[in-house]
Amino acid sequence: MPVGGATILHADLDAFYASVEQLLDPALRGRPIAVGGGPNGGVVLAASYEAKAFGVQGGMPGWRAAKLCPALTFVRGHFGEYQRLGDAVMEVLRDVTPLVERISIDEAFLDVSGATHLFGPPEAIAALVRERVRRDIGLPISVGAARTKHLAKIASQVAKPDGLVVVQPGTEREFLDPLPVGLIWGVGPVHQQRLAERGIRTIGQLAQTPSSAVEHLLGTAVGHKLVAMAHDEDPRRVVTDRRARSVGAQSALGRRRPEVEDVRAVLAHLADRVSRRLRAKDRAGRTITVRVRFAGMTSVTRSRTLAQPVASTLTLTEVAEHLAWSAIHDAPPGTEITLLGISVSNVVDQLIVQPELDLRPEDPWRPGSPTGSARRAVDGSMDRIRTRFGGDAVGYLPAVLRRGAAVPDEFRELAEHDL
DNA sequence: TCTGGGGTCCTAGGACCC
């Protein structure tokens, strides 16, 4: 148990992808750069601080970024390097304590309460981590230290770029009160707007608002949580073995009229990616959700929960196809689609193979499709070939996806959570 | 010129059960 001291650290690499590019190519240092996208299309995945100064942000269409910052240099990502360097940073953190909770490629919480006898007080540990990451890896990293995860995370945001902020116990209120509510984890543009309409802009103002009023504004659970955060009540511990509760894959397609063969090919490709990840970890899921985005950015989901967990490519494809067409048929005739996605939730361990597919007649499998054992045999041999010869040895990228601006698989993998 | 891809959690209504 932490007894006092700002023993929770939040370590967050600064503009990670962009910093890696500047590390790899000295000519890019000190210049506004964007990873991904381009002046004619695609989205910016990350921007250097020099680019952020012009208002360029991740997720922004490339043409808009180029307009904001005419001198912007677009670079293709070195996704393998991001994975390698992100992992290396985590090893530096684990040298300090095993209590590291990685929450993304470039970000982690540390509980250093057991490390102070070796390395000194939390502020010294934070400084040490920053120095080692800079010296051994060459990347800038910001660190926040506080008594809770929530506050440590806010502190690291305040510390950016390349800084260290320690919230000493007892000084939490004076630190939090003047900060904008948007710094609270879980407060995005919508909540911020709704709070602002009631005159609530700072965390201090939020802390002085009755919980019931905020719950009325944002819903019971969200409101309750936010007020607790504003009061600096955060019971969460650092958890080292987090596992994903769902696994999914999606692809933007550009605008197209939905055609049976296209839809089937894309869904088969997505189902293959999802089910391979499940099988690799001996897991399976009961709920299958399909997302269809239509031109105009409106998107709908259709889901179905099966009696048995599934992890077979073919089953997933068939259920997904059924769900996708149910969504498409509910849209006005002639509507174009721009994205298809599949997600599997209600995920469970499945060390023993279930008789997945000897199914009820009302289930939507096509008549004459393979039995459960045939499906397992196909998946099994595909998985073995891929293990031997690499992921691209079998399977194919549908022509529909090749025509669009498909994102490289290495980039997808960066965002995957451990199953 | 027209917006990526991976996730988490919450809400509300309906079905169903006891």
Added chain:
DNA sequence: TCTGGGGTCCTAGGACCC
């Protein structure tokens, strides 16, 4: 004949995060 309250699961949508 009319009626309660609690709990669980499922579906669809939405806000948010990296």
